[in-house]
Amino acid sequence: MIYNPRSHRNIRGNFEFSLCPNVLTAQPDSLAQLTTAMSEFAEKGIHLLVICGGDGTVRDVLTCGLEIFGDDWPAIAVLPRGKTNALSVDLAIPRNWGLQDALAALDHGKRVYRCPMKVTAVSEPGKPIAGFILGAGAFTKATHAGQRAHKLGAFGSIVVGVTGMWTLMQFMFAARGNAWRRGARMRIGLGNTDKPMGYSGKGDPSMRQLLFASTLERFPAGMRPFGALKTGLKLVIIDQISRRAAMMIPIVLMSKLKFRLRQRGIHQLLTTQFSLSIDDEVILDGEAFPSDDYRIEEGPELAFIVP
Structure with a gap:
């Protein structure tokens, strides 16, 4: 699980990680730390990637994952903790959905498939950004x-x-x-x-x-x-x-x-x-990027776990 403590609904509460000792967790403070955490998850062969945050957190996780997972992603579950949570609205995920709900849905829930957009700036051709x-x-x-x-x-x-x-x-x-x-x-x-x-x-x-x-x-x-x-x-x-x-x-x-x-x-x-x-x-996904020449295309198809 990638947990963003700066997401709107995570700021006032402390996640009790002791309740899920068998779940690999990371609280990265930078994109470099996020990339390291995602690489470690990939090396361990995870079956479910849980993103606890808002649309911006989802964007950053998917962006880092483009290079790490390529077209072979694990299933993804989103715990909506941001200010708008547009992806969660699309997936019909309840506002109070938690980690245990996501783990249960891995076996008993449904899967919804979405392709994020892959946005590449001409000024940075090797660094595409993923978002919805x-x-x-x-x-x-x-x-x-x-x-x-x-x-x-x-x-x-x-x-x-x-x-x-x-x-x-x-x-x-x-x-x-x-x-x-x-x-x-x-x-x-x-x-x-x-x-x-x-x-x-x-x-x-x-x-x-x-x-x-x-x-x-x-x-x-x-x-x-x-x-x-x-x-x-x-x-x-x-x-x-x-x-x-x-x-x-x-x-x-x-x-x-x-x-x-x-x-x-x-x-x-x-x-x-x-x-x-x-x-x-x-x-x-809520973040401003500078004027440039961009190429926008569909990224890899991802399986999202939903109730």
């Missing part, structure tokens, strides 16, 4: 707003709802020069051929108001940002849309509006991989 939610443009603004909401005591789906409403209000009422509506300058290439992403003709063709990508299949509050698309690497890209189109976003998120979205500047699509050249930050 990637965003840019207004998504970056919303993430920073959500982090401020955390400081005020709001967590989980509440933060998603509050930041989502604030983003929508900016889309609807802010001036075109506002950072939320302006978005970020980005170039997107789809598939192996890097085919340029199409544009609706709304706003500046070199700008996109928002980019959101994920391999998850379920989201808080029943939202369906990708419409009918469910499995695989999915994208939502919003051009610099009009206020009128912005008013339709709530029904698009609930998959109630499915026609003429591209003409309105809202693109929902499935791809095997894509490239992203951007002059602004990119957010991957």
Whole structure:
């Protein structure tokens, strides 16, 4: 088990490791220590990797594991202890799920298979990062707003709802020069051929108001940002849309509006991989990464233990 004592719900409580003497545990304080712990787990041939933390902890563990486990991973169980826990929402893991529950589910539970995204920066070609939610443009603004909401005591789906409403209000009422509506300058290439992403003709063709990508299949509050698309690497890209189109976003998120979205500047699509050249930050599972040229593709298929 990888235990992150800095995760939101781990800070106030001390995990009683004596209750699980037959479980290998590690509390790494750095990525170097995490890599060492993961390497030791691999050498011992573990059958279950338990991650006790939030989405950021999952991202770091999977990133280290890309080199260590390759395509041959043990089963994984996630104990949701972070501030948002998007992966746990997708896997329908109870908030109070504990280590003993995960161990019992190894034999009696189910397995859900997901492929994380593998994100590689051109500036660091040998160091891919693994994660489940990637965003840019207004998504970056919303993430920073959500982090401020955390400081005020709001967590989980509440933060998603509050930041989502604030983003929508900016889309609807802010001036075109506002950072939320302006978005970020980005170039997107789809598939192996890097085919340029199409544009609706709304706003500046070199700008996109928002980019959101994920391999998850379920989201808080029943939202369906990708419409009918469910499995695989999915994208939502919003051009610099009009206020009128912005008013339709709530029904698009609930998959109630499915026609003429591209003409309105809202693109929902499935791809095997894509490239992203951007002059602004990119957010991957809550952490900001600098402007760069990125290649995003599906990583190895992982088996997650669920109740």
